Amino acid sequence: MPEPIEVRKVPLHTVSDASELAKLIDDGVMEASRVIAVIGKTEGNGGVNDYTRIIADRAFREVLIAKGADPEKVSQVPIVWSGGTDGVISPHATIFATLAPEKAEQTDEPRLTVGFAMSEHLLPEEIGYRPMIEKVAAAVRVAMERAGITDPKDVHYVQTKTPLLTIHTIRDAKSRGKKVWTEGTHESMDLSNGCTALGIAVALGEIQMPEDSQVLHDRSIYSSVSSCSSPLPPPGPIGRNSAAPPPTDSFPPRKPRSCR
Secondary structure (H helix, E strand, O other), X not given: XXXXXXXXXXXXXXXXXXXXXXXXXXXXXXXXXXXXXXXXXXOOOOOOOOOHHHHHHHHHHHHHHHOOOOHHHHOOOOEXXXXXXXXXXXXXXXEEEEOOHHHOOOOOOOOOOOOOEEOOOOOHXXXXXXXXXXXXXXXHHHHHHHHOOOOHHHOOOEEEEOOOOOHHHHHHHHHOOOXXXXXXXXXXXXXXXXXXXXXXXXXXXXOOOOOHHHOOOOOOOOOOOEEEEOOOOOOOOOOOOEEEOOOOOOXXXXXXXXXX
């Protein structure tokens, strides 16, 4: 049985600020070792060169380690940062942590559950093609299992972070005799997000496995619960795709369902 979930949203006072996370831990709201995922917004530009996400990622992981969490486990916590706080959006982070069952209010009603997973390594030549869809779908199924979800209809939100194509990864693919979907790095952001959404849709039974020719062309296939973001930071603690059934949407949303 999955453990109860505590969710808190905190502000980021500077790009490298994780003081509100530290305060939650110090106040006993959550334990550092029980933090399982973070989703947040930084003050960056959201582009390939947006290093605010790397700075924020390091700040949050350093706090978790300083507060007693195992460094190896901290390195595997999915932390998804989206750069850019245009308009009325302010820099913030939403933190998900498990609770000891005895600390949670007991009820027979359905409550929030969270699962997470890291996909197999995504190669540059797989972005936009069926292998990427398959790897994302497999990760979503693992996350569902960890969340204790057996019915895909009970999944109301899937957040992902995936890589896009860069000059270096394009060169890497070519050096191995492989081709890539596009050599436009910014175009590959939409490609990565859209292909990931299809992987989510396949895992949840919203669509059948699509053909390569349908990716980013057939707008009749999409996921109604996906929130897909790219790019990933350079290789490091979160250098793989992460999926968490608790943004840039590449497909039109359906009527949303309430989250449990």
